[in-house]
Amino acid sequence: MNENFMVIYQALPYMLRGCIVTIGLVGGALGLGFIIGIPMAVGQVYGNKYISGLISFYVWFFRGLPVLVLLFLFYFGLFSLIGLNLSAFTAAILVLGLRSSAYQSQIFRGSIQSLNEGQMLAAQSLGMKKYEAILFIILPQALRISIPGWSNEYAILLKDSAVTYAIGVIEILTRANFIATRTYRPMPIFLICAVIFIILTYGGVKVLDLLENKVKIPGYGERRGEI
Amino acid sequence: MQNNKDIIVLRVEDIHKKYGNEEILKGVSFEIKKGETKVIIGPSGSGKSTLLRCINQLTIPNKGRIWLGDEEVTHDKKDINRFRQKIGMVFQEFNLFDHLTALKNVEIGLVKVKKMDKKDAKEKAIEELKQVGLEEQANLYPAQLSGGQKQRVSIARALAMDPNVMLFDEPTSALDPELIGEVLEVIKKLALSGMTMVVVTHEMGFARSVANEVIFIEKGKIIDKGPPYKLFTNPDNERTKKFLCKITELYGKSEE
Numbered sequence: 001m002n003e004n005f006m007v008i009y010q011a012l013p014y015m016l017r018g019c020i021v022t023i024g025l026v027g028g029a030l031g032l033g034f035i036i037g038i039p040m041a042v043g044q045v046y047g048n049k050y051i052s053g054l055i056s057f058y059v060w061f062f063r064g065l066p067v068l069v070l071l072f073l074f075y076f077g078l079f080s081l082i083g084l085n086l087s088a089f090t091a092a093i094l095v096l097g098l099r100s101s102a103y104q105s106q107i108f109r110g111s112i113q114s115l116n117e118g119q120m121l122a123a124q125s126l127g128m129k130k131y132e133a134i135l136f137i138i139l140p141q142a143l144r145i146s147i148p149g150w151s152n153e154y155a156i157l158l159k160d161s162a163v164t165y166a167i168g169v170i171e172i173l174t175r176a177n178f179i180a181t182r183t184y185r186p187m188p189i190f191l192i193c194a195v196i197f198i199i200l201t202y203g204g205v206k207v208l209d210l211l212e213n214k215v216k217i218p219g220y221g222e223r224r225g226e227i
Numbered sequence: 228m229q230n231n232k233d234i235i236v237l238r239v240e241d242i243h244k245k246y247g248n249e250e251i252l253k254g255v256s257f258e259i260k261k262g263e264t265k266v267i268i269g270p271s272g273s274g275k276s277t278l279l280r281c282i283n284q285l286t287i288p289n290k291g292r293i294w295l296g297d298e299e300v301t302h303d304k305k306d307i308n309r310f311r312q313k314i315g316m317v318f319q320e321f322n323l324f325d326h327l328t329a330l331k332n333v334e335i336g337l338v339k340v341k342k343m344d345k346k347d348a349k350e351k352a353i354e355e356l357k358q359v360g361l362e363e364q365a366n367l368y369p370a371q372l373s374g375g376q377k378q379r380v381s382i383a384r385a386l387a388m389d390p391n392v393m394l395f396d397e398p399t400s401a402l403d404p405e406l407i408g409e410v411l412e413v414i415k416k417l418a419l420s421g422m423t424m425v426v427v428t429h430e431m432g433f434a435r436s437v438a439n440e441v442i443f444i445e446k447g448k449i450i451d452k453g454p455p456y457k458l459f460t461n462p463d464n465e466r467t468k469k470f471l472c473k474i475t476e477l478y479g480k481s482e483e
Contacts, residue, residue, distance in 0.1 A: 116322070118320050119322060121285055122318065122322035122323070122324070122381075125283055125285060125311055125315075125316035126311065126312065126335075126384070126385075127308045127309065127310075127312035127340045128336070132340075136339055141324075141326045217326050217368055217370065218367075218368045218370070218371060219370030220325065220368070220370040
C-alpha cells in the first residue's frame with residue numbers, strides 16, 4: 001500500500017504537467033470549434049442553398065467518422081501529403097477543433113432556429129441590416145440558449161482528447177501509460193488519471209453552469225419550476 | 228397648415244403578392260396623407276398583414292410599387308434599410324428583443340442604426356418610454372412585463388426612430404381583453420398628435436373614433452372604403468355589411 005502512495009507521489013507532478021497539455025488541447029479545439037462553428041450555424045440558417053449544402057456536407061463528414069480515424073487520416077495522411085509539418089499537439093488541436101466545429105455548429109443552429117422569427121423581423125423593421133440583426137439580436141440570445149449544449153460538448157471533447165495518445169501527444173493518458181508500464185503498477189496510476197479527468201470535467205461544467213446563471217435573462221423561464 | 232396636410236406620405240400602387248400558386252394580394256392601391264389614420268379591416272387570411280409587410284419590404288411583393296413621399300421604396304433593394312427607419316412597425320406579437328431591457332429595446336435602433344451617441348440615445352429612449360407611460364419599467368426585461376406593457380414598449384421602440392409613418396399589425400389581437408384599452412389609448416393619442424398611421428385591427432370602436440378612412444379588404448382586394456361613419460352605419464357594399472355584423476357580434480358594439 002505504501003509503495004502505491006510512493007508511486008503516486010512521484011508520478012503526480014509528471015501527470016499534472018500532462019493536465020496542462022490536455023487543457024491546452026481542449027481549450028484550443030473548443031476555441032477553434034467555436035470560431036468556425038458560429039459562422040457555420042449562421043450560414044446554415046441564413047445562407048443560400050449552396051452555402052448551407054456545403055456546410056451540411058462538412059458536418060456530415062466530421063460527424064460520420066470516429067475521432068481516431070480522423071486523427072490518423074489528417075495527421076498521417078493529409079498533413080504529410082500536403083507537406084504540412086505539424087507537431088502532434090498542433091495537429092490534434094486542428095483535427096479535434098474541426099470536428100468540434102461540426103458539432104458546435106449544430107448546437108448553435110438549433111438555438112438560432114428556436115428563436116421566434118419575429119426577432120429578425122423586428123430588427124429589420126428598425127432598419128438593421130441582416131448581419132447587424134444577427135450580431136446584436138439573434139446571437140446574444142442564441143448563445144445563451146446554447147450554453148447547456150455547449151457544456152456537453154466540452155465534457156465530450158475533454159474525454160475524447162485522450163485518444164490523441166494514439167498520435168503521440170504527451171497528454172494525461174500518455175503519461176499515465178508511460179509510468180504504468182515502467183512501474184508495473186497500473187491500478188494507482190490509471191486511478192489518478194481517472195480522478196484528474198473527473199475533476200477537469202466537473203470543474204469545467206461547473207464553470208459553465210455559473211456562466212449560464214450569470215447571463216440568464218431576468219424573468220425568462222422563471223416560473224417553469226412552479227408548473 | 229392646409230398645404231402640409233395635403234402631402235402624401237405613403238403611396239401603395241397595385242401591390243400583388245403570391246405564395247406558391249395562391250395569390251394573397253391581387254392589386255391593392257391606396258395613399259395616405261400626412262396626419263391621416265387609415266384603418267384596414269377584413270377577415271383573417273385576406274392579406275392585411277402581408278400588405279403591411281410589403282410596405283416596408285419585409286415581404287417582397289411580386290408586382291407593384293411603394294412610395295414614401297416622392298421616393299420609391301421598391302426601386303432599389305440596397306436602400307431598403309434607409310426606408311425602413313422611416314416606416315415604424317408594430318407587430319401583433321410585440322417582438323420585443325427578449326434579451327434587452329425595455330430601455331435598451333428602444334435604444335438599440337438609435338445606437339446601432341442611427342449611430343446616435345449613447346447618452347443622447349438613452350435620453351431619447353427614456354423620453355419615448357415616458358410617452359407611453361412606462362418610464363418606471365425602463366429597466367425591466369420583456370419577460371417581466373405584461374402584454375399591454377410589452378406592446379407599449381414596442382410602440383415606443385418604433386417611435387424612437389422618428390418615422391414618417393407607423394404601421395400597426397393587429398396591435399391588440401394578442402392581448403387579454405383588459406389590457407387592450409391601455410394600448411388603444413396610446414395609439415389614439417398618437418393619432419391625435421398628428422402621426423400618420425396605417426392600422427390593421429378588429430377593434431371597430433377604435434376604428435370609428437380615430438380613422439379618417441376605413442379600408443375593407445377581402446381575398447386580396449380592396450372591396451370597399453370610405454369614412455368610418457359611412458362604412459359603419461350605411462355601407463353600400465353587401466359584403467361589408469355582412470362582415471361588420473359578424474364582427475360586431477363577436478366584439479360587441481364598440482368602446483365609444
